[in-house]
Amino acid sequence: SSGGEAQIERTLAIIKPDGLFGNHTDAVKKIILESGFRILKEKIVQLDQESAASFYAEHSARSFFHSLVQYMTSGPVLVMVLERDDAVSGWRTLIGPTDAIKAKITHPQSIRAMCGTDAEKNCVHGSDSSQSAQREISFFFDSMPSGLQDIEHDEL
Numbered sequence: 165s166s167g168g169e170a171q172i173e174r175t176l177a178i179i180k181p182d183g184l185f186g187n188h189t190d191a192v193k194k195i196i197l198e199s200g201f202r203i204l205k206e207k208i209v210q211l212d213q214e215s216a217a218s219f220y221a222e223h224s225a226r227s228f229f230h231s232l233v234q235y236m237t238s239g240p241v242l243v244m245v246l247e248r249d250d251a252v253s254g255w256r257t258l259i260g261p262t263d264a265i266k267a268k269i270t271h272p273q274s275i276r277a278m279c280g281t282d283a284e285k286n287c288v289h290g291s292d293s294s295q296s297a298q299r300e301i302s303f304f305f306d307s308m309p310s311g312l313q314d315i316e317h318d319e320l
């Protein structure tokens with residue numbers, strides 16, 4: 165539409181291995197629901213090296229890529245499809261800056277400040293654009309085999 169009104173949108177959220185290991189799932193989900201998102205789908209997945217590398221393929225030339233793949237495969241992740249007005253930017257705002265150490269200073273109310281550790285172990289993921297969200301939702305919910313625990317909420 166052209167009126168500048170809010171758009172119902174979907175984004176992909178992930179609670180990363182440090183978030184699950186650290187028992188932050190309930191606190192993160194509480195923030196998600198209190199912020200007006202609906203959780204349309206969720207599943208727990210253990211990524212292998214190939215799928216983690218494919219998910220973060222845009223970073224394959226970066227110095228931190230190998231470490232990122234090791235981190236993302238170090239345990240299960242909880243993947244969720246969130247829906248709300250302006251879901252992509254709204255979720256990115258809630259999670260805060262990539263580097264959790266900086267987030268604790270500049271965005272102390274953010275999710276990464278609450279449950280992240282450093283520039284890598286930052287507890288959560290959020291799609292960075294509507295196009296990324298479509299690719300990432302399809303990556304987990306169309307092309308990947310079902311998760312260890314799959315929940316399809318009845319809204320869909």
Ligand code: RTP
Pocket residue numbers: 223228232261262283284285286288289290291292
């Ligand atoms: P994400 O994709 O996971 O939501 O994070 P982001 O957009 O805030 O950050 P991005 O640049 O896409 O980086 C992806 C993930 O790579 C790890 N990272 N490590 N050691 C480092 O300097 C470094 N930089 C990034 C983080 O886990 C980051 O979330």
Ligand code: MG
Pocket residue numbers: 290292
């Ligand atoms: Mg990113």
